[in-house]
Amino acid sequence: xxxxxxxxxxxxxxxxxxxxxxxxxxxxxxxxxxxxxxxxxxxxxxxxxxxxxxxxxxxxxxxxxxxxxxxxxxxxxxxxxxxxxxxxxxxxxxxxxxxxxxxxxxxxxxxxxxxxxxxxxxx
Amino acid sequence: xxxxxxxxxxxxxxxxxxxxxxxxxxxxxxxxxxxxxxxxxxxxxxxxxxxxxxxxxxxxxxxxxxxxxxxxxxxxxxxxxxxxxxxxxxxxxxxxxxxxxxxxxxxxxxxxxxxxxxxxxxxxxxxxxxxxxxxxxxxxxxxxxxxxxxxxxxxxxxxxxxxxxxxxxxxxxxxxxxxxxxxxxxxxxxxxxxxxxxxxxxxxxxxxxxxxxxxxxxxxxxxxxxxx
Numbered sequence: 433x434x435x436x437x438x439x440x441x442x443x444x445x446x447x448x449x450x451x452x453x454x455x456x457x458x459x460x461x462x463x464x465x466x467x468x469x470x471x472x473x474x475x476x477x478x479x480x481x482x483x484x485x486x487x488x489x490x491x492x493x494x495x496x497x498x499x500x501x502x503x504x505x506x507x508x509x510x511x512x513x514x515x516x517x518x519x520x521x522x523x524x525x526x527x528x529x530x531x532x533x534x535x536x537x538x539x540x541x542x543x544x545x546x547x548x549x550x551x552x553x554x555x
Numbered sequence: 556x557x558x559x560x561x562x563x564x565x566x567x568x569x570x571x572x573x574x575x576x577x578x579x580x581x582x583x584x585x586x587x588x589x590x591x592x593x594x595x596x597x598x599x600x601x602x603x604x605x606x607x608x609x610x611x612x613x614x615x616x617x618x619x620x621x622x623x624x625x626x627x628x629x630x631x632x633x634x635x636x637x638x639x640x641x642x643x644x645x646x647x648x649x650x651x652x653x654x655x656x657x658x659x660x661x662x663x664x665x666x667x668x669x670x671x672x673x674x675x676x677x678x679x680x681x682x683x684x685x686x687x688x689x690x691x692x693x694x695x696x697x698x699x700x701x702x703x704x705x706x707x708x709x710x711x712x713x714x715x716x717x718x719x720x721x722x723x724x725x726x727x728x729x730x731x732x733x734x735x736x737x738x739x740x741x742x743x744x745x746x747x748x749x750x751x752x753x754x755x756x757x758x759x760x761x762x763x764x765x766x767x768x769x770x771x772x773x774x775x776x777x778x779x780x781x782x783x
Contacts, residue, residue: 434648434680434683434684437651438567441568441571445563449561449563453559453561468709468712469683469709470682470683471683517705517712517741517742518742519712519741519743519744520744527744528744535709536566537567537683538564538565538567539564539565539567541561541563541564542560543559543560543561544558545557545558545559546557546558546559
């Protein structure tokens, strides 16, 4: 159950981005989560519901995009989708592969409501 | 109010990973091989470290940082054998780098050949947290079953070596060394697989040899060492 500490870190990062962009509140957070992220989407959701209060993301919708697991073969250079954690190249069968997607727990984007944008100085 | 999309595209752990890289480079310059030991609770991390300390003390400078939710029982066990600092997570399920750095400071930042970090017993959460280690070693005891690697893919994918422990109990449990190794290598084909018994000493020489080899590799990467 390390999702709590990860979601807390995520909310701190989002707060910093908001401050830098003079944004008051966040309407939507888009995350990318891969099967090898070590993060459970359901637990991310429940941690977010608990921890969002008092942050700029208190009213935000959390959208989780699940990314498939893919690896690049270091022998033939082709990419394979990895199923059932069998780490090998589906094209040449080689086992020397590097994960290219699917280990991320990443903030893709946030949608913010920005009062500052309406002020004449930024128009 | 106007809605604006801000693209971030940044891993939540990006900052932690960057700090871990810097800390790892420091360990490399110092010639300290850092080993992160992970397993489920009771797989024998502390027992393996006791046997390791008995075998290597005198030849190498060792220290152990041991992580637990509560108590300093593991540190008390290891203290007669090796310099040790207990890291208490206060309920958290894994160690993070700042705790490791605090532990090192508590030991007086000694010059070391090997630093062992005994993680919290848990095959899930510690997999996501880089402690600036050079080698992640996962322990699997014969009593846990040989089907565990596939159940904890992230931990086995991110580990460099597997030590199958409690070899003395092998005659009494339905555990196949070959099946466990095969399952682990399906997830991590480069996995070094060893087996050991901390109580009767079987496999400890090979394990210590592996550690020394890994340190040699580290030293050859950084021939001009300058710790400070």
